Amino acid sequence: MIYTSSHEQNLAIMPLRNHLPLNALRAFEASARHLSFTKAGLELRVTQTAISHQVKQLEDMLGSPLFRRLPRGLALTDEGLALYPVLSDAFGRISGAIDRIEANGAAKGSTKGTREVVTVGCVATFATGWLLQRLDRFRKSHPHIDLRLLTNNNRVDIAGDGLDLALRFGDGSWHGTKAIHLMSAPLSPVCHPDIAARLNRPSDLARENLLRSYRAEEWPLWFAMAGAPCPMIQGPIFDSSVAMAEAASRGVGIGLVPIAMFARELETGRLARPFPAEVAAGSYWLTALKSKELTPGMRAFRDWLVEAARTDAPAADQKGVTDRRDTSARSAKQANARKGR
Numbered sequence: 001m002i003y004t005s006s007h008e009q010n011l012a013i014m015p016l017r018n019h020l021p022l023n024a025l026r027a028f029e030a031s032a033r034h035l036s037f038t039k040a041g042l043e044l045r046v047t048q049t050a051i052s053h054q055v056k057q058l059e060d061m062l063g064s065p066l067f068r069r070l071p072r073g074l075a076l077t078d079e080g081l082a083l084y085p086v087l088s089d090a091f092g093r094i095s096g097a098i099d100r101i102e103a104n105g106a107a108k109g110s111t112k113g114t115r116e117v118v119t120v121g122c123v124a125t126f127a128t129g130w131l132l133q134r135l136d137r138f139r140k141s142h143p144h145i146d147l148r149l150l151t152n153n154n155r156v157d158i159a160g161d162g163l164d165l166a167l168r169f170g171d172g173s174w175h176g177t178k179a180i181h182l183m184s185a186p187l188s189p190v191c192h193p194d195i196a197a198r199l200n201r202p203s204d205l206a207r208e209n210l211l212r213s214y215r216a217e218e219w220p221l222w223f224a225m226a227g228a229p230c231p232m233i234q235g236p237i238f239d240s241s242v243a244m245a246e247a248a249s250r251g252v253g254i255g256l257v258p259i260a261m262f263a264r265e266l267e268t269g270r271l272a273r274p275f276p277a278e279v280a281a282g283s284y285w286l287t288a289l290k291s292k293e294l295t296p297g298m299r300a301f302r303d304w305l306v307e308a309a310r311t312d313a314p315a316a317d318q319k320g321v322t323d324r325r326d327t328s329a330r331s332a333k334q335a336n337a338r339k340g341r
């Protein structure tokens with residue numbers, strides 16, 4: 001007869017979840033987010049082989065495959081789809097709690113109460129053209145929130161970049177996110193005032209260097225709106241309207257930009273708007289992961305931003321903001337809209 005201690009007996013009947021290794025869970029969550037063992041390894045600073053081994057260990061313990069291994073990457077199984085949002089939310093909560101504890105510790109002796117860190121990703125054009133000049137209002141009305149603003153060129157991975165919220169340009173459809181419409185962003189040409197002085201009609205642009213983004217359809221759409229034939233577009237390509245407008249202000253060519261974001265440059269004369277025609281190509285949206293519950297600080301920033309956009313949006317966009325939930329599939333239109341505004 002074999003005798004075991006009460007401690008060993010208790011271990012034997014403990015549920016499986018108490019033995020699941022944290023590293024394997026983290027490896028699975030990162031792999032599911034990127035749909036790549038290699039990218040997960042880069043994020044967690046281990047090799048692709050280590051990630052693959054940890055995920056396989058987790059699958060063996062659970063008795064179910066979590067991924068389908070494909071020739072070009074990974075796809076989640078039904079079990080993986082069920083587990084991923086739960087782990088993503090849990091790791092997000094842990095990260096948020098740690099940030100709040102750290103912020104509170106740093107603030108002791110200078111302020112009272114708990115400060116919450118809210119990390120927001122923002123496409124640079126919206127940050128410089130609209131958001132930054134209004135942030136002091138938010139700080140004064142929400143002194144307990146430590147806002148961290150990370151700018152980008154509209155290529156965003158909310159979970160992978162450690163963001164709570166993301167301000168983006170596009171059509172409102174991003175996989176796994178909920179989106180709130182803030183304001184439209186119609187495009188119109190801008191250039192150096194000296195160049196504008198020699199332009200009399202839209203067809204005159206055919207003689208100029210037309211700066212472009214990765215969305216090849218923008219200039220043809222604008223010319224159609226202006227009632228002029230579209231010439232061959234061969235100017236340099238930019239991934240940011242800020243960089244494009246700066247090039248235009250230096251006389252490099254004609255930029256097609258979200259005109260409302262460059263009001264200051266137009267008022268000061270750094271840029272000129274040769275023609276009033278504009279074309280709708282996308283809007284600015286506030287987005288968050290569907291799988292992540294909003295914290296009080298995230299809700300406070302959302303509510304403040306929505307109200308500010310409602311009252312301060314360009315006059316043509318005063319229709320209010322609306323919720324829009326995305327579909328799970330990414331269309332070609334969405335893929336284009338993710339780049340550079």
